Amino acid sequence: MPRRRKGRRRLHTETELLLAAMVDMMVNVLLFLLTLYGAGPGADLGEFELAEARAQEPITGDVHLTITPLLVAVDGSPVLRLDTRDSRLRLPEEDAAFDELASRLDTRRSEAEEAPPLAVEIDRRVPWSVVRPLLDLAAGAGFTDLRFTVASVGEGETPNRLGGTD
Amino acid sequence: MKGRPRLNTAPSELILVPLLDMVSLLVQVLLLNVQFGAYAELPATSVGGAGTASTEALALTIDVEARGFAVRWNEQTGARAELLPCREPCQAVADFPFDTLSALLGALKDQHPSERGAVVRPVADLPFAIIARTMDAARASGGRVLFPDLGLGGGP
Numbered sequence: 001m002p003r004r005r006k007g008r009r010r011l012h013t014e015t016e017l018l019l020a021a022m023v024d025m026m027v028n029v030l031l032f033l034l035t036l037y038g039a040g041p042g043a044d045l046g047e048f049e050l051a052e053a054r055a056q057e058p059i060t061g062d063v064h065l066t067i068t069p070l071l072v073a074v075d076g077s078p079v080l081r082l083d084t085r086d087s088r089l090r091l092p093e094e095d096a097a098f099d100e101l102a103s104r105l106d107t108r109r110s111e112a113e114e115a116p117p118l119a120v121e122i123d124r125r126v127p128w129s130v131v132r133p134l135l136d137l138a139a140g141a142g143f144t145d146l147r148f149t150v151a152s153v154g155e156g157e158t159p160n161r162l163g164g165t166d
Numbered sequence: 167m168k169g170r171p172r173l174n175t176a177p178s179e180l181i182l183v184p185l186l187d188m189v190s191l192l193v194q195v196l197l198l199n200v201q202f203g204a205y206a207e208l209p210a211t212s213v214g215g216a217g218t219a220s221t222e223a224l225a226l227t228i229d230v231e232a233r234g235f236a237v238r239w240n241e242q243t244g245a246r247a248e249l250l251p252c253r254e255p256c257q258a259v260a261d262f263p264f265d266t267l268s269a270l271l272g273a274l275k276d277q278h279p280s281e282r283g284a285v286v287r288p289v290a291d292l293p294f295a296i297i298a299r300t301m302d303a304a305r306a307s308g309g310r311v312l313f314p315d316l317g318l319g320g321g322p
Contacts, residue, residue, distance in 0.1 A: 019182045023189060030193060051298035055206040055305065119207070124295035128288045131297075135319065140214040146318065150298055152206035 028117040051124040051151040061147040063108045063117020065138060068123050072134060073153035084128065089130050096117035100139065180247055208301050213285060215316040221297035224281045226274065226313060228267070230300050237266050239274060255291070261301050267300070268307035273314045284313035 048068050066073040069089060072080035079100045083090040091097075109115055118138055122131055135146065229236040236250040248270060253261045275281070284304050288297050297318075305314045 019186070020180065023182070023186065026189065034196060035251050050205070051295040053208060053298055053302035055207065055208050055302055057207050057209070059205055059207045061207070076225070112304060117209075122294045122298075124293060124298070126294050128294065128297060129291040131294055132288070132319070135212055136246045139319075144211055144212045147205055147207040148210065148301070149205055150302070152204045 049124050050121065050149060050151040052153045054153060055150055056152055059119060059147065059149055060117055061149075062112075063105075063143065064115035064119045064121060065105075065134070065143075066121040067126050067131060067134060069125055072101060074101065074108065077104075079104055085096075089125075089127055091130055091133060100135075102137060102141065103137055105143065113138045115142040115145065117145045117147045119147050119149055121149040171207055180307065198307055202249050208298060208305065209314075210286070210301060210316040210318040213319045216287070224274065224278050224283075226271075226284040228284060228300060228304055230261075230286065230288045230292060230297060232292070233262065235300070236289075237267070257296050261298070264303050265298060268303050268312075271304060271312050272307060274312065275310075282313060283317070285314040285317040285319075287319065 045068075047083075048066075064073075066076070070082055070084065071078045072082065080097055082093070083092050120135070127159050138146075187255060209315060211255075224239050226239045228235070229238070233256065234249060236249050237247065238247045240246070250266050251271070252261045255261065286297070286304060287299050288300075301316055301318065304312060304316060306312055
């Protein structure tokens with residue numbers, strides 16, 4: 001019986017970096033982070049600054065009403081353009097301008113038996129004279145449970161960190 | 167003698183470098199467009215009509231006026247009101263006396279610990295930042311829950 005020669009085994013010295021798995025993981029991590037922190041309210045509706053508050057409650061609203069200094073949107077789709085003449089924000093004077101907004105809110109309201117909470121995202125600079133008629137319109141459509149989205153600044157911070165421009 | 171050219175049967179290799187370049191570009195573009203931050207919500211119930219007030223015994227209302235806060239509530243001796251004036255020009259959050267408002271609401275909560283409701287009535291045409299901050303101050307202060315069941319609206 002032939003004897004096998006004993007000796008040191010040769011080590012396999014060629015290493016290969018498996019980049020495909022790393023890329024997969026990187027994309028997953030990126031998507032996770034963007035879902036968690038990114039795409040803030042009204043991010044795709046132009047310049048937008050939320051009011052600041054110390055509230056910590058997570059956002060729960062199903063239907064989104066967004067009021068920026070330029071327009072009003074329902075679930076991210078613009079439905080009404082604000083009047084910005086004379087550098088003062090106003091709602092348009094024509095009643096017809098509100099039809100699309102009322103129709104969209106009615107449609108969203110009719111999708112559920114009970115009115116879901118309305119997540120209201122309002123730019124900090126928008127005056128109450130613009131906000132109030134829109135909230136009244138939403139209340140008329142059945143949305144009375146309002147959830148105002150704010151930028152949370154935590155208990156120890158000063159909410160008015162941006163100074164006196166608002 | 168010529169024949170068919172031999173096909174290269176060596177294992178194919180995925181060229182990952184351009185893919186990685188594209189992914190890193192994608193990451194940069196997405197990060198540039200993202201708004202990072204923490205968001206929260208301020209719950210409130212829409213109330214309408216003039217003179218709408220809390221149905222609770224305290225009937226606490228906070229009017230946000232052009233000259234400051236007007237806080238109204240009921241006591242056993244009758245209706246009480248207190249005006250907390252703002253600093254001119256009364257157009258920014260910093261002009262309004264939120265610390266005084268929190269102190270007053272804290273004192274009212276001490277006297278009426280079971281009360282949970284209040285109505286915030288924006289009377290003047292002020293930026294929403296001031297309204298939101300008023301609702302925030304009415305709901306809680308210094309980690310203490312004050313009047314979390316808020317109504318919003320009404321007013322003259």
